[in-house]
Amino acid sequence: FMELPEVLKEHPIEDRAAHDKAFDATFEQLSRWADTTDAEHFKLQVRRDRRRGHYAKAMQLLNQHSDLAREDQELAEKRRDVYDELGWVDWRDYEQRWILIRFPAEYEGF
Numbered sequence: 001f002m003e004l005p006e007v008l009k010e011h012p013i014e015d016r017a018a019h020d021k022a023f024d025a026t027f028e029q030l031s032r033w034a035d036t037t038d039a040e041h042f043k044l045q046v047r048r049d050r051r052r053g054h055y056a057k058a059m060q061l062l063n064q065h066s067d068l069a070r071e072d073q074e075l076a077e078k079r080r081d082v083y084d085e086l087g088w089v090d091w092r093d094y095e096q097r098w099i100l101i102r103f104p105a106e107y108e109g110f
Contacts, residue, residue, distance in 0.1 A: 020051070023048075023051070024048075027044060027048055030044065036048075037061060037064070039065065042061055042064075042065055043075075043078075045061055046058045046061055046062060046078060046082075049061070050082065050085070055082050055085045055086045056086070058078075058082050059079070059082045059083075059086070062075065062078060062079050062082065063079075066079075070102065073099065073102075073103040076095065076098065076099045076102065076103070077099065079095050080092055080095040080096055080099060083095055
């Protein structure tokens with residue numbers, strides 16, 4: 001969560017290169033012991049793929065876990081952001097509309 005925009009505003013990363021190196025080393029250790037594409041760790045794999053510019057791989061993994069995105073606003077927003085990084089504006093807009101439908105800020109009264 002250290003790299004979320006709202007967190008970075010409050011707590012900027014001082015040494016980005018050291019941060020990236022630590023992330024990669026930690027990820028490599030995790031990948032020795034666990035499948036980083038399973039439901040428990042796939043968000044880290046998506047983050048790694050996005051950091052490396054492998055947006056299609058990130059989207060493929062998000063699509064494999066798309067059943068979770070229907071219930072998890074964070075995952076739906078990740079899909080929207082990857083569409084944007086790929087330059088797929090129509091798909092980004094489509095995903096954004098579904099986010100608004102599935103996760104309304106407030107519910108209409110009866």
